[in-house]
Amino acid sequence: MAGTRARVTSPRIIVEPPGPRAREIIEKDHKYIMQSFARWYPLVVERAEDYVVYDADGNMYIDLNSGLGVLNVGSSNPAVVEAATAQLRKLIHYSLTDFYYEEAVVLAEKLVEIVPVKKPAKVFFTNSGAESIEASIKVSRYSTGRQYIIAFLGAFHGRTMGAVSLTASKAVQRYGFSPLLPSVVHVPYPYPYRCPFAVDDPRECGERVIGYIEEWIFGKLVDPSEVAAFVFEPIQGEGGYIVPPDNFFPELEKLARRHGILLVSDEVQSGFCRTGKWFAIENWGVKPDVVATAKAIAGGLPLGAVIGSERVMSIKPGGHASTFGGNPVSAVAALAVIDYIRREKLCERAARLGEKVVKRLVEAMDETKMIGDVRGKGLMIGVELVRSRETKEPASKELGEILLRLFKRGYLVIGAGVSTIRIAPPLTIDEEALMNAIEAIIDEIKRVEREKGL
Structure with missing residues (x-):
């Protein structure tokens, strides 16, 4: 340690x-x-x-509390400090959006290796969790040509305008900012202790949510052919550390595949071994199309990433960028984090x-x-x-x-x-x-x- x-x-x-x-x-x-x-x-x-x-x-x-789930490898981890310090002396910034440097490429290769998305896959670097969610919205809409996003009540996805449009954790987080992003639909999350549906067994809560989506959302509100993605936290964080029943994500995956809808797993808080797996969605054996991450990725330095299947990560040059995303100091820190997690x-x-x-x-x-x-x-x-x-x-x-x-x-x-x-x-x-x-x-x-x- x-x-x-x-x-x-x-x-x-x-x-x-x-x-x-x-x-x-x-x-x-x-x-x-x-x-x-x-x-x-x-x-x-x-x-x-x-x-x-x-x-x-x-x-x-x-x-x-790990600085809100950021410090998975501990504060001022010596391996992270050493890597970042050496990189500070070598190269702090030169904008990956316009030029190339090896540190970002090496990190992208490592992320593709550990993230449970369908391969081949590609990476887009951001500076935070909210930026990763913003990018996930864009790649989902762009790659599918569909406009609707389905998110879950109780979720927290960030506070920028797109991210807060998906967020439904506390009303104060949305108060005063409307109109928000259009074509976002919120549905109940399977919360076994407080299931939004009357059930005899808390394990039935996931089944009832799937049924609600099929009958009420797809049947009466939005045709599934217009839905780009389900965006979800595998374990809701800000909403109460809520773990869904074990049958929920496998059933959601079946529903999504049946209608060509993408699965976007928000692993901003639950990633990098927080739940005992590299990413929380692995606890249910589900492979999402996109994983959005940040927080613990670089041991306390600002960095986020969107990792998705190659067919999804298809925005054309000029369509999306970030001046500081994937900066070399944070990139080498993230490499040190990954190596440390594996070694220990x-x-x-x-x-x-x-x-x-x-x-x-x-x-x-x-x-x-x-x-x-x-x-x-x-x-x-x-x-x-x-x-x-x-x-x-x-x-x-x-x-x-x-x-x-x-x-x-x-x-x-x-x-x-x-x-x-x-x-x-x-x-x-x-x-x-x-x-x-x-x-x-x-x-x-x-x-x-x-x-x-x-």
Whole structure:
């Protein structure tokens, strides 16, 4: 593993956060930066190494959110830093859209090798997840000649105009920006714990969604011959770390193939071994036509990519480009990430640790009634909190309190959906540190339950 200089298994809080230096920085942040994003709690990061984060006042935290799923190989991974530093001295930029350089070609070859799309395949480089989704929309429409895109309620695909048109996670993310991209249709996502259809068995939820698409969308709203693509997150991230029933994606693939509709897998958060596989869709044995990725691809440097079958990646020269997409520094960092993941067997490690975490959290359901559902694959795990298991009323206010308390104790954990704790640490995290963090989460859930009388 990348490893910290000394093995760390617990946080160290020396000043109650936010400390005086942190408060100074937060005050200036509010003065000079547009407050269009919502922070979970007042953490001011000064430096980070592997799974350990230090704030501006010297407090030391255990990281369970990986900088929103970016730091799969840990913060400041030495292999990534070394590769990027050497490249900075050699070539920082010369625009892949107008010229050539080897670093991008080598990375593209590696991505085609590991991504589960139909071969032969090609790559388009971007700077972020939202840009990857924008490019995926364009290649889908361009290659099929069709205009409609079907996305899913609860999905988060980004905040640029095309991406936010597909996003349906929280209303605030779309509020005030209409009209959005036309010809986007949203359908329910199979959410076993809260299935949008009445079912006797949560596993039936996927079948009901497929039936809804066939009967109500294709039967009454849009002819399938006009649909370019289904765009989906294999595990919904921002929407609540929602894992669909195992039969859903194989059935969606059959439906798509029957009508010549593309499958676009948004792996921005779930890629690069987060779920125990290189890409989350592999957990269901489905081969999409396009994979959109970013976040963890370059170990913290800005980079994204769209990898798709050659027949789909067919936009003519001049039709789409990006000045900084695939810049050589990020490209070599991504190569270092891929090599490190393979060398340290991080896919296997994520799967093993994830099983252990889920087992402990399921056991904790006997210790507290606030845990309504535990779900996930690898180290992409959601713990849905409820005020009552009978009514499934979301414990959204209690979620905020628990996350703040964990922050004060030195654990960096954030939420997803309405009332779900998301557990997504660096895949390099020390096993004892991880399990200590899980016990802290369980402890705070039980404390809040007692105090609220739930």
